[in-house]
Amino acid sequence: MPKSFRELRNELRERLLRAGVAPRHVRRYLTELAEHLADLTAEEQRSGRSRTEAESVALTRLGGMESLAKAMIEQRQFRSWCSRVPWATFVLSPLFLLAGAYLVACFILWSGWKIFLPGTSTPFVPINGFAIFYFGFGRLLYYSAPVLIGWGIGLITYRQRFKAVWPAVGWVLMALIGGTADVHASRSAVPGGVGNISMSFVLGPSVHGISYNMFHALTILLLAVLPYLIWRLQKAGSLRA
């Protein structure tokens, strides 16, 4: 039996999260248990026990770690999505998100080209004024999307205490796509026609046997995984302390 409710709460939280219970259900369960414990303690104190004794008895009445965890884990409807379908959470959803971000970035490039640079044969020319912000937003989205989605994967992985196998697949995929993506613009053959924006995914030219795009992919991977690694190191440090 844990010595205090704080210990019980921490152990229970870890146990439930690792079992795949969604964080919001864990949070609510722990909140209600704390409130229940306060009521039990007050009841025991009213019956003449000292504060310390009342807390101890109340904790015993609340239930042991095993029974409290088992009762929640058995309710399978409280499992999180990433525990039920990790491939969808860590691979499919990031893919869709990245595709969506690239679509928006390409639309910004295409529409900006049409609005700000109607006469040019490519949108990749020096720009000024409001066009800098317009194209800048698209560029920011394009370059940051794989990293931001990677951070999202890391956040979910950490919050759920999830094993890093599926998240690693997601991170590598984001890095590969982000690193090998290239945007192309071509003017329509029809005079006055609208230009086309397309994307390709290639390793690109290599310098000293290392593809530049592969280097880009490794950078994205490192940036995407970094917050998760920091969290893990912090957690390991706090556990040691």
Add this chain to the structure above:
Amino acid sequence: MAPSMAARETNPNFMNGVPELLILRLLKHEEMYGYEIVQAIRARTDAVIAIGEGVVYPVLHALERDGALKSRRKTVNSRSRIYYSVTPAGARRLADLSENWTNLAAAIRKMLVGGQHAQVIS
């Protein structure tokens, strides 16, 4: 000193559906919070049925998720608590569960009485 509450035993491997039935019955006419529910079950069943204090919450949450209960946070005497009450779907579920358990209890009683009768005859 009165027997410690801590020494009281809960009913292990609780009969399936009983906590739901008791909770829905209790909440049919008034809203209650978790602590009240556990104490009310203990009191109204003369402590024959004792639900584990903390494990009542997963049952409450499951019932709420199924739409049988609804909850709201309410502050009473400067204490904030989550109160539960029965929904129309919960009332229907209570009626079904009550009927099932009444039939089951009647069948078991009949079986037990029949057993005693057979013993007397033999």
